Amino acid sequence: MGRSAPLLAIAALIVLWDAASASAQQTLTVAGYGGSFEQTMRKEVIPDFEKAHKVKVEYVAGNSTDTLAKLQAQKANQVIDVAIVDDGPMYQAIQLGFCGKIAGLPGDDLYPSARFKDDKAVAIGLVATGLMYNTKVFKEKSWAAPTSWNDLKDPKYRKTIVIPPINNTYGLYTLVMFARLNGGGEKDIEPGFKVMKADVNPNVLAYEPSPGKMTELFESGQGLLAVWGSGRVQSFANTGFPVDFVYPKEGAVTLLASACPVARANASPLASQFIEAMLQPKLQLILLKDYGYGPVNKKVEVPPELARMAPVGDRAAKLINPDWDTINAHRDEWTKRWNREVER
Incomplete structure (x- = not known):
């Protein structure tokens, strides 16, 4: 016992x-x-x-x-x-x-x-990575809808563009696409940095990683044009806010x-x-x-x-597939350079 x-x-x-x-x-x-x-x-x-x-x-x-x-x-x-x-x-x-x-x-x-x-x-x-724009403001200003990655360089968008930073895939793809469009690419990123610093950066309101803050910048009327994913834009449009997604003529990125x-x-x-x-x-x-x-x-x-926005059918077939082996081999180096030269 x-x-x-x-x-x-x-x-x-x-x-x-x-x-x-x-x-x-x-x-x-x-x-x-x-x-x-x-x-x-x-x-x-x-x-x-x-x-x-x-x-x-x-x-x-x-x-x-x-x-x-x-x-x-x-x-x-x-x-x-x-x-x-x-x-x-x-x-x-x-x-x-x-x-x-x-x-x-x-x-x-x-x-x-x-x-x-x-x-x-x-x-x-x-997901397709392309452009998002405020359809209501563009109509009020009689601006044509964006069609190209190069629209990000247009001075009329000065301090109204929002791009995620390079530690976000959307920002990284922006850099890669400008390299590709200017004689370079994943294996030669220099042209991308040159365009980002000289032509795109003056138009950027914010390099914003947060989806919530991205939508806030558009809702406040400060952001009018952005680089974002088709899924994010679809979700934002589902709330009733007047935005649309653009597949750039040079290609959207997978x-x-x-x-x-x-x-x-x-x-x-x-x-x-x-x-x-x-x-x-x-x-x-x-x-x-x-x-x-x-x-x-x-x-x-x-x-x-x-x-309407999703990458299905022909749109999916035409997406650009990036070289991730090269990107990941250089990503830390590019990130440090971006923080030093672009997002200051």
Whole structure:
């Protein structure tokens, strides 16, 4: 009898420990974009997944470089289960060993361009990088809609243009496109820096990374023209604000919104299941409707009313695919130079 109390106490502790472990295993941490994308995830994606899998999903919002930095900072003890980032940072994450293999990927249903090597990641949506403009103000000023990347150099837009910085994919693509349009490219970025400093920078109101602040600058009437993604512009237009997206005549640039299960000790199989859920036709349509993503699942039938801005059909086929191997090899160097010479 004397030993029964300690034994009962030990048994109770074991039960509590098991319960705590089970509870901990039932939390899935997803790191992804903020702004309207986060709203769609919290409203349309996460609740159904939590209900179906009896799991609590913690969503951590941040841009792609923020999420990559978290993975690097936590590499000894990863907290994130699923990372959603742009394709460039995703290639870096894979190279650094942060991504595990996706289990159960519905490969036959996906466009080949959506798949990453060894299924270490997959695109969940196709985005075009181009121009956004305030249709109401342009009409009031009798300005023609922009048609070209070179419109960013027009002096009439002085201090009304908003471009994300180079640590954001949209800003990086702006630099690359001006290099390409002026005799250079990813392997010769000098022409891009020359045009950005001399011709574009005088017109820039702000180099703004935050989606929320980007829309605020337009809503206040300060921003009239911007470099942004088709998905972001679609979400902004869905609020009723008078903006439209332009595929520049020289070409819009491909951006793959991508997801990977984070390689970590005792990785949860729910990470792959969460990614797989986002590839199903139902959720692909939601991402198209709410966020303007071009579907990566071949089985998605796109209603004509949802295809106004999204990169689908011929528009998707004509997108420019950047050389990410070269970009990632020089990105730190370009970032330091951008901060020193462009965004001062």
